[in-house]
Amino acid sequence: MxxxxxxxxxxxxxxxxxxxxxxxxxxxxxxxxxxxxxxxxxxxxxxxxxxxxxxxxxxxxxxxxxxxxxxxxxxxxxxxxxxxxxxxxxxxxxxxxxxxxxxxxxxxxxxxxxxxxxxxxxxxxxxxxxxxxxxxxxxxxxxxxxxxxxxxxxxISIPSEGVPTDNSIRNAPAAENTSTAENSVGTSDYITPPGGGGDNDDDVGFLDADNTPTWGGERTHTFEDRCGEDSTSMSWTYEFGTSADVRYNTDGTIATDYDEIAALGGFKRYQMQAHFSEVPDRMLLPCDQDMEEGMPYQTNVEFWARQKGSTEQNEAALSEPQPDEKDNSPNPGDGILDLGLDIVNSVSGVYGSVASTVIKYALNDSSGSGIEVDHNRLGDQEEYHWMLPLDGGPEDDTEGNRYFPDHTENVAGASFHVENGLPPGYTAELETRSQFEFAYIDYLGGCPCPSFSTALKTTKTSVVSNSLTYTSVER
CATH class of the missing domain: 2.40.160.90 (Porin)
Incomplete structure (x- = not known):
């Protein structure tokens, strides 16, 4: 053959x-x-x-x-x-x-x-x-x-026919999260806004984010001995954090910290943010003639949020997902969707350089956003699920890989509104998840340099999970 x-x-x-x-x-x-x-x-x-x-x-x-x-x-x-x-x-x-x-x-x-x-x-x-x-x-x-x-x-089992469920963002095993409340962003990292601040000058804290990333992945191709090359590989590290803002009183004192919400009707917006601290690199060896075509490219990203443990929907209700399939559209001609967020100051932790007021999505549908948002009731709980199709084309990004959100000012994200129905002193539990999909060229057979054959493949990162808690406090 x-x-x-x-x-x-x-x-x-x-x-x-x-x-x-x-x-x-x-x-x-x-x-x-x-x-x-x-x-x-x-x-x-x-x-x-x-x-x-x-x-x-x-x-x-x-x-x-x-x-x-x-x-x-x-x-x-x-x-x-x-x-x-x-x-x-x-x-x-x-x-x-x-x-x-x-x-x-x-x-x-x-x-x-x-x-x-x-x-x-x-x-x-x-x-x-x-x-x-x-x-x-x-x-x-x-x-x-x-x-x-x-x-x-x-x-994770894959049936012989049909769409599997074991590898869904809800059901797949999540990557182990080594972060704790102690190494997440705390109140000691905040600077009180001059002049008393207020809601428009909110600082941000991460309820869960990993400062020592463990969410990496790897693909390795081992060549036959006769090829003269041992192997080639690609690797990546996908990081995910969930943040909320700090609310101030008019005198500049903290009304509710990032991990607090006012009792019986208080609310906050939670931001989910993900990026690659180590972007997927190409599998093809430098001697291969199709290096540019071998560049991995983004295809899809998913986010997920729900109540966790014994917390019920009436205790911590979720609403107003952003982006959604109705209220957002790409900017004319550039395929970029801008989502305004209440992030106005730099914070420490994984997203130490976050200071941008927009999160950008490279959407792959030129006729509309292509975003799919699903809302489900699960007994006394609920969940939101976002599927964002991504454009694999190059962005004007000279600081890193053109095909991925690769630094904290160019993150993939979504957000949701949390309304607190608990009395003071009680604690609510939530969970968020994210998973990123991308495609790349892999060796199929033969020897590289120059005799080789390839195939185009799709893979995903681990499902990365954040565990979130907030305390209900007096207004």
Whole structure:
């Protein structure tokens, strides 16, 4: 069998057969075979995708349009609530969400459901006319040579068909958080605003954030002995913190600290913020001719918030999620959504340089925000779930990796309103989570420099969790 090397240019305007594998992106556990027939032209994509037991038509009435500004990658996505793809739970229809990325003749993507209960299935496809088969694509998963980023990957199962739940942001094991209340930001870090301050001059404290990051991940590819290279790898560190503000009295004294809310109707907005202190680096070796195409790029980020333990919704109600799918839209022409936050002073901890008043999202849908926000009742508790599609294209960021939120003034985030229904002296518990998805080029077979073949893959960071408490205090 002959396998072409590098990333060949996709043939445009003809039906082309692709084969590969579907897998769980947190663990790289194989689910099964995946195939596609794609007709790709400059005006869009049509065809069929067979993955996870679904036969999904693509662009049946109108060609799917490219939704990204990435210089090499084309992204196509849609949501379908047809009965054969959707599931109904508690009288609510949950659709199927499909994303396809094409980089030359390499294809990757995910299918999921916009619900915190569901995770995702990823797939990686290469063209059969270049000599690829299902068994070739199995090699790119190489789970025995992967240092997975999930804390307990054996506890995550991937069904042979359908969208899994074990690897969802709600159900997946969270990375261990080593932070404590003592090493989070406390009142000793605050400076009372001159002239008494007030709500518009609020300081910020982090209810939970890890000052010694442990939330890293790694992918390693080991070459055959005859290739003359031992291995190549990529690694990353994804950090996540949740903050609230300090409220001042008119005389400049603290009315409620960052971890306090006034009793019986007091409220605060909590900010969830995440970034890569170590961005994913490329797997391809420096000698390979497609280094720029091998740059990892962002695809999606999720956030999640709910009451925890015995705390009930009427004791700590959540509301007003930002961003949401209705009230936000990208700035004209740049695909950036600005979200104003009450962050006006620098703070210590993981986000020591946060001083920006906006959080920016590079959204991948040029016709609208593409944001999906889900609100669920869980007995006496509730939860919010955000899914933010991201544009893999380069941003004007000369300080770090162009494709990721890589420093604390360019973070991915969301926020929610907390209303306190408890009397003074009581404590409420909340939990927030985040997970980031990205794609990258991995070696498939052969030897690098110059004889190699590759596949485009999707993976995720660990689900990172924050444990939050606040005390109900007198007004």
């Amino acid at each position: 002959t396998i072409s090397t590098g990333l060949s240019t996709a043939k445009s305007g003809i039906d082309r057969q692709f084969v590969g594998k579907s897998y769980g992106p947190m663990t790289d556990k194989e689910q099964g075979d995946a195939t596609a027939i794609l007709n790709h032209t400059p005006v869009g994509l049509k065809g069929k995708l067979h993955v996870a037991g679904f036969n999904i038509p693509l662009g049946k009435s109108d060609r799917l349009s490219d939704e990204t500004d990435h210089p090499e990658v084309e992204t196509f996505s849609f949501v379908t609530d047809d009965d054969r793809f959707a599931v109904t739970e508690e009288d609510e229809k949950i659709p199927l969400r499909v994303r396809i990325d094409m980089l030359g003749s390499r294809v990757t993507g995910t299918i999921t459901r916009p619900s915190p209960k569901y995770g995702s299935v990823a797939f990686s496809l290469n063209p059969t006319d270049e000599g690829f088969s299902h068994s070739d694509l199995r090699g790119v998963l190489h789970p025995e040579r992967v240092s997975t980023q999930s804390v307990r990957p054996d506890e």
